[in-house]
Amino acid sequence: GAGVSQSPSNKVTEKGKDVELRCDPISGHTALYWYRQSLGQGLEFLIYFQGNSAPDKSGLPSDRFSAERTGGSVSTLTIQRTQQEDSAVYLCASSLVGSSGANVLTFGAGSRLTVL
Amino acid sequence: SQKIEQNSEALNIQEGKTATLTCNYTNYSPAYLQWYRQDPGRGPVFLLLIRENEKEKRKERLKVTFDTTLKQSLFHITASQPADSATYLCAPTSGGSYIPTFGRGTSLIVHP
Numbered sequence: 483g484a485g486v487s488q489s490p491s492n493k494v495t496e497k498g499k500d501v502e503l504r505c506d507p508i509s510g511h512t513a514l515y516w517y518r519q520s521l522g523q524g525l526e527f528l529i530y531f532q533g534n535s536a537p538d539k540s541g542l543p544s545d546r547f548s549a550e551r552t553g554g555s556v557s558t559l560t561i562q563r564t565q566q567e568d569s570a571v572y573l574c575a576s577s578l579v580g581s582s583g584a585n586v587l588t589f590g591a592g593s594r595l596t597v598l
Numbered sequence: 599s600q601k602i603e604q605n606s607e608a609l610n611i612q613e614g615k616t617a618t619l620t621c622n623y624t625n626y627s628p629a630y631l632q633w634y635r636q637d638p639g640r641g642p643v644f645l646l647l648i649r650e651n652e653k654e655k656r657k658e659r660l661k662v663t664f665d666t667t668l669k670q671s672l673f674h675i676t677a678s679q680p681a682d683s684a685t686y687l688c689a690p691t692s693g694g695s696y697i698p699t700f701g702r703g704t705s706l707i708v709h710p
Contacts, residue, residue, distance in 0.1 A: 513696060524602075524702035525642070525687070526671070531698065573641050577696075584630045584649070584695050589641030 486590035503559045503593045507576030520570040602701035614681030619673040621688030
């Protein structure tokens, strides 16, 4: 597609429920990222996928968080047993990792998660 | 640990003036540094990238400097316009890392 698409744009859920957030990256982009942005805070890295390599999960805050990327394209971020502190905007980004070594990210509009 | 500092207070300036935003970093030596713009309710949008061996980079009304001795980048918007009002994020990134780390951003408000 022309840009990075994320769905849903808004999600309100009750504490303890599971949620799935979807990201459709730019076609041909080999790298995909998930970040989290809480109110007034910076972007917190969650997970990074690059091609067929094992993902870098070093930013996932707990084992309630998981993500997968199917067929090297669409990614789903799953949060199990949601807590109120999970409320944030979840941003997905993709990039074409080039030989220059510099990585410019194209972000989606984000999925705003509110846990009641 | 790596630390990135951007002014947390909003920068208020008059239309037509030059806005200067600061990004300081400590405890690492980034190979390159990016600046992004974020509008409310939207994801960040890439503006400029500057490498460690470059002192300055320009794009239209935007100018970025990168001082590896001071561990600082300055982001300038000349002839600022109300449409430039947004939050600006810097992302110094270590060589060999494909995961940009972002500062909290500085809010710029340009008054007509």
